[in-house]
Amino acid sequence: ALSAETGTEVWRAELGGSDPGDDGQVNGMAVDGDTLYVVGSREQSTGVGALEAYAIGGCGQAVCEPLWSGPLAASAAGTAARPAVAGDVVYATSPDGLVAFDAGGCGAASCPPLATVPLDGAPARSLSVSAGHILAVTSDGAGSDTLTAFGLPPG
DSSP states (O other): OBOTTTOOBOOBOOOOOSSTTOOOEEEEEEEETTEEEEEEESOTTTOEEEEEEEETTOOSSSBOOOSEEEEEEETHHHHOOOOEEETTEEEEEETTEEEEEETTOOSSSBOOOSEEEOOTTSOEEEEEEETTEEEEEEEOSSSOEEEEEEEOOOO
16 A cells, blocks of 8 residues: 555555465455455465455554455455445455455454355356446356346345
C-alpha cells in the first residue's frame, strides 16, 4: 500500500511461500470500508488458493499478516475471479463454485466459508454485485460463457 500524498510504501504483505521459487500470486482484490480482500495463493506450485483480509491502514509494521484468511479449493488461485463484497459477506470463487465468507472474519486466523454454491462445474471468471444480486460469469473453456445471478440475502 502506498501513501496517496507521498507515494512511499506504507505497508506490504509478502505472499511468497516458504520454499524458494514458491512465488505468491494475486488474482484479484476488493475493498469494502477499511478492509482489503485479496484472492490468490502463497504457493503457486500447490495451486491452493485463499481469500485473505487486510486492514487498509496496515498493521503498524512494514510487513503485515492477514487479519484472517479463508481456504479456497485447489487450483482456485489460477482460476479465481476478483472477490466481491455485499453487506457483511465477501464472495470468492473456487473450482467448487461461489464461496461466501463473513466479511468480518470469525475471530480466528483461518475462517471456514459460510456457504459454497456450485456453478455447474465451471469456475467463475468474473463476479459483480448489483441491484441485490451477485452475478457470476463462468466459461466452459470452449468459448461459451454463462451468466448466473444469485439473489443476496436481505439485510
